[in-house]
Amino acid sequence: MAEEEKPETGFVKEIRKQSQDFPGWYNDVVRKAQLADNSPVAGTMIIRPYGYALWENIRDPLDGLIKETGHENWYFPALIPLSFLQKEKDHVAGFEPEFQLVTKGGGKDLEEPLVLRPTSETMIATVLRDYIQSYRDLPVLTNQWNNIFRWELRTRFFLRTREFLWQEGHTFHETAAEAEEEVAKMLDCYRRIAEEWCAIPVLTGRKSETEKFAGAQYSTAIEGMMMDGKALQMGTSHYFGENFTRAYDLTYTGRTNERQYPHSTSWGMSTRMVGAVVMAHGDDSGLQLPPRIAPVQVVIIPIFRGDAERSQIETALQQVRADLEDIRVKVDWRDERPGFKFNEWELKGVPLRIEIGPRDLAKGEATVVRRLNRAKQTIPLGELGVAIPALLEEVQGALFRRAREFREGHTVRVDSLDALVRFFETSIGFAVTAWCGREDDERTVKKRTTATTRVILSSRRPEQPCAVCGRPATVEVAWGIAY
Ligand SMILES: [Zn+2]
Structure with a gap:
């Protein structure tokens, strides 16, 4: 929290890259x-x-x-x-x-x-x-x-x-x-x-x-x-x-x-x-909110030129909004370019975006875009009431699975202090070891890696000795670098 920064009033300004900083x-x-x-x-x-x-x-x-x-x-x-x-x-x-x-x-x-x-x-x-x-x-x-x-x-x-x-x-x-x-x-x-x-x-x-x-x-x-x-x-x-x-x-x-x-x-x-x-x-485009907790679950971006097109879309949206009455929906009528709005709602992590323009209306459909992977699909307007809740649930599940895969892909088992030190020097994530429970071990590991014990995963006596000191182990523990 740098003190000198001014309150943020603008949007879609450059954000630093997640992977770099x-x-x-x-x-x-x-x-x-x-x-x-x-x-x-x-x-x-x-x-x-x-x-x-x-x-x-x-x-x-x-x-x-x-x-x-x-x-x-x-x-x-x-x-x-x-x-x-x-x-x-x-x-x-x-x-x-x-x-x-x-x-x-x-x-x-x-x-x-x-x-x-x-x-x-x-x-x-x-x-x-x-x-x-x-x-x-x-x-x-x-x-x-x-x-x-x-x-x-x-x-x-x-x-x-x-x-x-x-x-x-x-x-x-x-x-x-x-x-x-x-x-x-x-x-x-x-x-x-x-x-x-x-x-x-x-x-x-x-x-x-x-x-x-x-x-x-x-x-x-x-x-x-x-x-x-x-x-x-x-x-x-x-x-x-x-x-x-x-x-x-x-x-x-x-x-x-x-x-x-x-x-x-x-x-x-x-x-x-x-x-x-x-x-x-989150990712380089900003937040990525799970639908169940997102303040706005669906943002609708009307795409139009002039009043005639606008009122056509307004009429169509009345039914759409009624069909989505249980969903937290926002219609963005602001006088901004659609591209600006897309970026802004992506930054704010809204799970689904619906784009509706005159061409969509002529075909009786809308374009639905997922924040998760920007996958687009067209859905008939009359089916949005069923399709959107299902898509939100799908995104909720996909976010959880992605986070779980990330964690599993960044969790290793190691069986020696050297391997533990090497892991934190070269990788990110959690290392799981057998442990004897002594505070001395925690001090040693913290000094060499800055990692600490996060939780004891199981008090079932491990077969291997303590990875840190070699004494008989009593528990399995996850090590990580903590916030
Ligand atoms: Zn030990």
Whole structure:
């Protein structure tokens, strides 16, 4: 997020080449497709209407899944007393460097500084002490949609900003088994949002001890591969055991009349998903949006000269629009050349374009072009109502398969440290190895390759020894260079 750039008002200007300068390409696409722009406050961004609509189309189905699985939306304050955050020592150690503090209010120094929420475990554990008294009050399944503040040093649109939007779920359970089931269930909701809506295949599994959330017993995550081969963590789900409830003295009376600590979880997915969609599907022409989340699924470009042709097309479009009433359609009547409009809607990643001119009308058909591969076909006007929804589904599937093939083509198995180092020197993508689980290995690999463990793919004991140190291996792990 370079500070000196002016807001992007024009379109179809040159964007840097994805293959030559991926970060530059990403920055250009985000701004020129009008997803987001720089803000007057360093490290934060303005989400523009097109980007916000894309976020809403990810957020809404996720909110649906969260409610279907029995959770209710709450809202807790954004300002958290510093003392709340200091009660869980791993948690505060992990987040303190990113705190943004409020120290004055009403012109006076506050007795206790307030932290702009970096995450809400501490607030929610404190508040829910009053709501959880007995085992009959459990489980408590909360979620909240809000903004989060973390003082990031290196910021990138959507991927890492000092303020971002997300949901955070926080749940409290009677048993460890129930809480662990919750952790897995919510991770699967994230997998579904990533794969079924955003068309991004993900690896799922536990994080290593070094990569886990500060204060968790263990963390799980979904990890996607972007088109530069880097890994993006796209959602996390954490198991806390009794860590937080003990630190916050949150107890309930159990079935045997004893005071007990509930087992808690938390899980979150953020506006980072918008960045994931850009980097998993885009190309040199710009965005490439999966139809299920595209703010505009179909753009209609009327091609005409003069008022007579225009009104002919307008009449024909009335029926077409009625046939496509369940589809997010935009008709672009602006006074611009068709070629300009084609480029602009390609930049904005609209999955399908319908071109209608007098010659098409005379034949009672329209030309339909897919953003995916620019494949053209003519379709009778009367059949658009059936053909377009089917084509959108087809494109949705094709984007997912393409992303999966890309990931599979850029994932290798290696069995030695040398091979791991060579892989990251010469290739992009994920390397899978047997691993013993020692942090020393992670330090060694990070130093030599900058790669980190992304997720533990299987805790089935591998047959080979640890690829890094040769000790007996306990897990299979995916290594990647992370965003
Ligand atoms: Zn090892």
